[in-house]
Amino acid sequence: MRAPVDTIAAPPFLTHLKWVNVATLRMDKQLGNPVLVEFWDCCRPNSLRTLPYMKAWHDRYGTPSSEEPEETPTLRVVGIHSPGFDAARERDEVRAAVARLGVEYPVLVDPELEMWEVYENRGWPARYLFDGRGMLAHYHYGEGAYGETERAIQELLGVERELVTPIRPEDVEGATLAPPSDAHEGAYSGPYEAGGVWAVLDGEGTVRVNGTHGPDVMGPGAYPLIEHQRHTAGVLELQIGAGVRCLATCFTPGLA
8 A cells, every 4th residue: 555645754673683684784774775674474374475576576676677777776675574473583593484485685583573563563464665765655464465566666666567477376466365264273183265274383394284295394484285276175184293393273365
């Protein structure tokens, strides 16, 4: 959504918090270029489903295209990792997750949700796009609206390109989604309706999903278990191996 006014200034990054992928970063030093800030959590499936778009925008707009003048503004992408689970609260855990997920842009570690409170943030994921003056131009809560966000980025940069191709059918603009089953605390086996099934896992080891080998667990995070082409009724049998702890079983929406 567009910001209701153009006078909401970007809050400064709290100086006592630690960073991953960069020594430190100051918001006031980014003036002149748009900045896209996203609150995310490596243990939230919704955050990981938006991650490919964040990475693509970092790659696409972090440096000028060869067809554009060198003085063209560039986009600074910043992730703020505000955990919803204690398993991913420490900097070393966040650093390992960032490396495993291939995140190359700066990530601020916000273990006590201090930046979350500064922004008065409302959930995961949440995107805030600031213009070159450091004023809020666009924002979005939750998944989706990828085309809307990318058009806002292009408008601030003064460029026009083809948008990132939707990664999943449910990401297509105008798609009608069916609500998934509610999440369960801990490991869940039983019936569900969803476009996908995820588990929030910690530790190291393996899990089995419906009798077959599931994802290899390498630290705290959200791990995909089942992906359907559209909203589907199914039955989940989840077996947690030694060395692994399941914090939650989650379901994501699919095409109606």
